[in-house]
Amino acid sequence: MKRGFTFLIGLLILCTSLVLYSDKRESVQIPGSNVVFDLVLIDGGKFKKEGRSFEISPFWMGEKELSYDAFTLFQHRVNDTPISSWTGGTYSVDAISRPTPQYIDYTFGMGSTGGFPAVSATQQGALRFCEWLYYKTGSFYRLPTEAEWEYACLGRKKSKNNIDEVAWHAGNSGDKYHKSGEKLPNDLGLFDMLGNVAEWTMDQYQADYPASVAEEKDPWVRPTSKHGRSVKGGSFYDGPENCTCTSRVRSSAKWQERDPNLPKSIWWNTDAPNVGFRLVRPVNQPSHEEIIKFFQTAIVLE
Structure with a gap:
């Protein structure tokens, strides 16, 4: 009797945990495809950085870096379909401005379909994907602000995981990126926030960030030129010391030298x-x- 009662209590706790977890997680299937991506709910709260305090509104964030499988639906007209959940009008696959063909393989053989991250897109390319996704799903998606990204990376508590457990970096990556989700997630359930591939934010890069930020709620340093965005988290190219929640680099025109x-x-x-x-x-x-x-x-085009 006691063993049965203990089992029932354990089962109840497990089911309760699953319900709570499901409230913090959502799977989204892109209409007209079999591509699914998962989102994690990031509760709003206070974010402190270098003596500044910011208020962050709640948002859903991709559990993993956006996959090549998802991006290629937008990239290639032949992969798209007229099926859409947008209710504001009729979705037309031929009305979409899509990426130009690549003159070489910009994955450089490191991986594409099957769960690898979409790479080599400009920030504009990433935002154009988000715009397309709005017309496919009826929901507004965008890139995170730098504050949102760092807030989600830090999570509720400081991670005790060894960097090798959570990140692909220069010391363990084999000089290439890997499928998203092969390392441990942070305490919010987000994979590859550190290392693997660095990630675009919406912000114009400012060397004195966040001292120069005006807003105290949901800060966003709006872009003023084509280049010079803030990119976060480090990548497989970087050493562990540069794969942190505070790591940031400035995008550069040099990223197009071979174009x-x-x-x-x-x-x-x-x-x-x-x-x-x-x-x-x-x-x-x-x-x-x-x-x-x-x-x-x-x-910003220019």
């Missing part, structure tokens, strides 16, 4: 196969008009 096009591509960074991105979906969804205005503000 033969004049002007340089707005879609591809030929020399940045170590940079990918991760999706964010705000809990409080903006209106269609606000979404249009966002992409007009976030995407």
